[in-house]
Amino acid sequence: MTSINRTREPILKLKDLVIKFNLRGKTLTAIRSASLELYKGESLAIVGESGSGKSVLTKSCMGLLDANGWIDSGEIIYKGYDMSTYKVEKDWLKIRGKEIAMVFQDPMTSLNPLKTIGKQVQETLELHQKYLNKGDAKTATYDLLTSVGIDNPEKRYKQYPHEFSGGMRQRIVIAIAVACRPEILICDEPTTALDVTIQAQIIELLESLQRVYDLTIIYITHDLGVVAHVADRVAVMYAGEIVEVGTADEIFYEPIHPYTNALLSSLPQLGVKGEVLSAIKGTPPNLFKTIKGDAFAPRNPNALKVDFLHEPPMVQVSPTHKAKTWLLDPRAPKVPISENVIRLKNEWGSSE
Amino acid sequence: MSERKKLLEVKNISVVFGSRKKAFTAVDDVSFDIYEGETFGLVGESGSGKTTIGRAIIRINAITSGEIIFEDERISGKIDKKKDKKVVQDIQMIFQDPMSSLNERAKVDYIVSEGLYNLKNYANDAERKKIVDEALLEVGLLPEFSSRFPHEFSGGQRQRIGIARSLVMQPKFIIADEPISALDVSIRAQVLNLMNRLKKDLGLTYLFIAHDLSIVRFITDRVGVIHKGRLVELAETEELYNNPLHPYTRSLLSAIPMPNPNYEKSRKVIFYDPDQHHYDIEAPKWVEIKKGHFILANQPEIDTYKTMLESNIKGE
Structure with missing residues (x-):
């Protein structure tokens, strides 16, 4: 897969990106000049210890930086547009969900406990796609739930997040993320909060969705076991920089x-x-x-x-x-x- | 091997939460021994009851039946004050999340000495200070740190404080409940090295509770695998990894991703279906299938496992 990459244009390109935060009157440089390319259809893993900037880097690609953070210099080029110049929410709304979507670490906190899971999945669908009537949207929701491995969607539609196990909840979060057929899926520690056996199932699900929807996936994780399993290419981050990039084989067997x-x-x-x-x-x-x-x-x-x-x-x-x-x-x-x-x-x- | 001294014996313990209709059996008829100076691992997924067993040993959860014997004395159920004090002193615990297991409002000095304050087993304040300083040095922290608050430390350092806190009691036995799973990869090695060094230097015995089998392999001498409150397999670590017999153990082993792309390409995950056992026809027993290798199985299964073991030996 990586050999083809050479001849292809990257779909997402970060160029000398510098991201700073204002914290208690002081300026923190979270990303110190990072450059990275992401190619269509690949799985890229970003590894590094906590605080190395892996989450900040990917959040900046979706306009999700906290209010005290900003892109100081550099470019984020997606399909020819430089997203680092986006200033208003409206610009980002065209990207989020439709083009780039995200799966967060903890399925306990990323779902709304007061809404049925069916509503939560359906609202994403309705927000981005125009359905003629409610029935169509509901059928689409059932299909989506089935595609992420949730049996009996008619019954599950009416249930609340607390009625689901951790693994099942993560499946719903994934369903919401892929609802609008994004080009890029960013998975921020998707399995860290889960048991090993469930972790294996979630990874299998992500891999099968990647084949079905032709997704490009960025995995952010510090579990090098998971990295070895899913990644085509690996980027190693340290203190806000990308210090090494290579294919999984190169990083694991020929680290420099x-x-x-x-x-x-x-x-x-x-x-x-x-x-x-x-x-x-x-x-x-x-x-x-x-x-x-x-x-x-x-x-x-x-x-x-x-x-x-x-x-x-x-x-x-x-x-x-x-x-x-x-x-x-x-x-x-x-x-x-x-x-x-x-x-x-x-x-x-x-x-x- | 039979000469090794048993430090802790867990005999047929069950822990039931709630009563009557709402009763939930968290631990179901579990027995194992821990020998002096070894690291015994307890592995299972969340909700399997592994933490409850740890908590039962340290007397946080009462057991419903069975008994726990520590240094030839029963420590479960009602015991007198003197024995209770001995248990408190000899058995200590290290918790999973160093971010939530330390009192945010107390200085390190207080956190580490809390056990000493409770037992008042020191002559004067100077002596207490000395014990605290020694414990901090032992875990690789500086005595100066004792006037700081927990938030001033990183995750690895906080876990060291948690370990120092248990060391001041001069315990014989430490229950480590997922001590490294909340830590960053780069710090895990430090904490594992520290635990191994203390074991050697102070002659400690550990019960290491974890869900990550790959780390358990590195640190433990023997491992018990627990599923839904029942121990399903127990053996020396290498034996268990080389000859896993119970389908649940095999499934758990197959699920661990290893930091090795070529291995990962060939890894096949085995799913475990508890219905594959025909326990309604014949109930399983806890049997020693090979010296030191225990398994929960009924007669037809024992026969299958025996053939599996034989073919494994021939295969080698």
Whole structure:
């Protein structure tokens, strides 16, 4: 899939995006110059720890930034239009739901507890599509509920969110998101609040909807297991920047950026029992301050001198893989790669 | 292996909430032992009763039947004050969400010493301070932090405070209820390393309650799988992962996504249907099918599982 991407125009393109927030009189730079392309039909996963800016980045694509946040510079190009210039709600209403839709993390809080689920699904349909009569809208709602795996929609239509389990509620949230056949679906931690067995079902549902509706999906998650399962391409974010982008195989088996390496080697799933996991020390940088050099350098035990002084360039390693690190500079010394990553690569990486 | 000392014995315990018509059996006839110095994992999905078992051991939930024995003494049901104090001191708990398990209005110093205040087992305030400082250092925090409030700390640090709070009591046994599931991926390793180090240094025994089987594999020595209040399988961790027998265990194992794209391409999820057992014809029993490997099964199932085990061994 990724090889075709090269020849295709991206459907969504972020260019040197900078997003700032005003907080208690101070300015916080949540996104520090991020560039990213999204291609039609692919699944892109954005990973990073909390506070790295993955949610802010995607919210800015739907005009959902909080009132104290703004796009400082850069472009968000969707179908040829630069959405970063949108100033009024009316512009965004044309995008939200119809073009780009979102599935939120917690199905407990993203549904209205006072309305039946049928009403909530139907209102989305009615808002965006003109139906001749109520009956048509109702039939469309039944169809939609069935398509996300809810049996007996006539009965379920009249029920309230509290009568559904977490997994079922997430199916309804997904139904609302795909109600208007969006081009892009943004899933913000869609399975974090769910059990593993339910998680598997929701992911399966998203994958089947992607095939049926030809969706392009952005997954925001910190569960690297889910990423490995769903993603065609992965973007790794750290402190408001995209530090590495590549196909899932490239990110998991050939990671370049020290942060990607550190993240993979700290995973208990890949650890050897009885051995100490290589934990990432320290905390992410304070985004109120200007960051000098590589943002990850203070936490990187193998950081180079130059990491503290100059911002590293984004270097293209393969047609699909690029990373923002000085390690790719010809003058850089060889840095040891962690055991976990080597093991992962040797055991699984070559089986293509 | 038989020489290992049993620290905790859980014998046929049931926990029923509500009564008569509204009765709901959260834990149904569960038995297991935890040996000194091991990490015992309890895995299941939400609502399976795993947390209730943890809470029953620490005497938060009363058990309806059965008994719990800690260091050869019964600690369930009515016990005298002295024993109650011993339980409070020897068994401690680490909670899931470090954001909600710490008192927002109290300083770290108070949070960590709360147990000490309750038991008054220190001579003077200087000694209490010393215990708190030592506990903070033990979990990798600085003694200076004791005058700060919880909101000044990150999630990982808050979980460390939660661990320090349990350590001041010098417990023998710690119940960790999903201690890392609310933490960010990058911090999980720190907390797991800390738990493993404390286990080694202080000779602790853990009951590790979790729903994530991939993390359980890393940290536990033995695992029990629980489904709808019943223990369905129990074995040493590697044995359980290599020879999962019960269909529920197999389904749970098949559902975990691994951080490995090529593995993920071939992973098939097995769905578990509780109706596949014919327990209306013959009720299941808790049997030891192989040394140290227990399973809930009826006779026809035991035969199937035995053949599965044999073919697995041959296959290797």
